[in-house]
Amino acid sequence: MTKAERTKAQLIEKAQFLFWSRGYSNVSLREITNLAGVDVALVSRYFGSKLGLFEATIPLLPALDASQIADVEDLVERVVDLFASGERGGDGPSPTAFILMNANDPEVGDLVRTAYKARWQVHLDALIGDKRRAADFSAAMLGMSIAEKALHLDGIADYRTSAYKDQLRSLLRKTISG
Amino acid sequence: MTKAERTKAQLIEKAQFLFWSRGYSNVSLREITNLAGVDVALVSRYFGSKLGLFEATIPLLPALDASQIADVEDLVERVVDLFASGERGGDGPSPTAFILMNANDPEVGDLVRTAYKARWQVHLDALIGDKRRAADFSAAMLGMSIAEKALHLDGIADYRTSAYKDQLRSLLRKTISG
DNA sequence: AAGAAAAGTCAACGCTTGTTGACTAAACAG
């Protein structure tokens, strides 16, 4: 890995962290580059623009690996694990928080939606076998993530406790079974 | 109603529409005042600041009138009606979309959360009788609203069709009954 | 009609933003 590649990687890493947790337009290039310890001008050089830097963070968005998921029960478990691992606190990669934080920015909205559909929704559609139920499943995921991240509700428990995992499982299953 | 009051009302109306549909930081004062047909300086005069204008839109946020709701079945119906009436398209007042669009802006996040808790969550807690289930209920509302508004999923149907109302009812009930 | 109060206008401010181009420093090749 050359020096420039390492700098790019640093930039992407910090950009991902900030963009995904606070949103595209609420984060300035200077904040990212200061955190990464590099000069602002390098964004232009390596990524062309702020939007280019954002696009470079999209491949880090976790995808649903459909080949490893046999049925809807596996699917539910995979999502529960995702929530338990990194969802809380905003530090881990999270598809739902990513959507929430960036969908409002007109410049990036389409990028975000396209990425989510390709990485999640098409697989959900296939696994669940019904577009409407698959959409409900996404909605439930989104809602659970957002209720905590944006709303800070008292009742939202820690996703890592087994009691809450059960509740999450139950709710997700219900979106599928109708 | 004096002339100034009418101007204020115009300002609040346009500010509500833009803030609630695109978010606080994605809307400039000049865009609001142009739409309202008044001068930018009047925001300072009448509301002190941009944040003051935003605060003035909060009372328009619909509240859950607990006195008119006897049980959870009424609650579900009230929410379904809210979705059916104005949720789609972003034109109607919608507490959930309001949260989504503004929660990311640090300046307004607390304002939004406080307003939602006072106008919705406390009543949900009381009606449902369990903070965790009440939080799930909010999460489901939020998710449904956002899946359409932010994600533009194909499977999300029109909330005004009776088939989808049934689906919405069913999902909301399940967050309550566990 | 005259003066006062209210309402609205205008130009400018200080600041931050993304972006650019000319320049310097480092790494590498011959």
Place this chain on the structure above:
DNA sequence: CTGTTTAGTCAACAAGCGTTGACTTTTCTT
């Protein structure tokens, strides 16, 4: 060692932002 490519620095830019204060116009009161 020399020259060239690569990597990084620096200052400045044009544009947009929220905000301000001095000014003009309108409206109401006496």
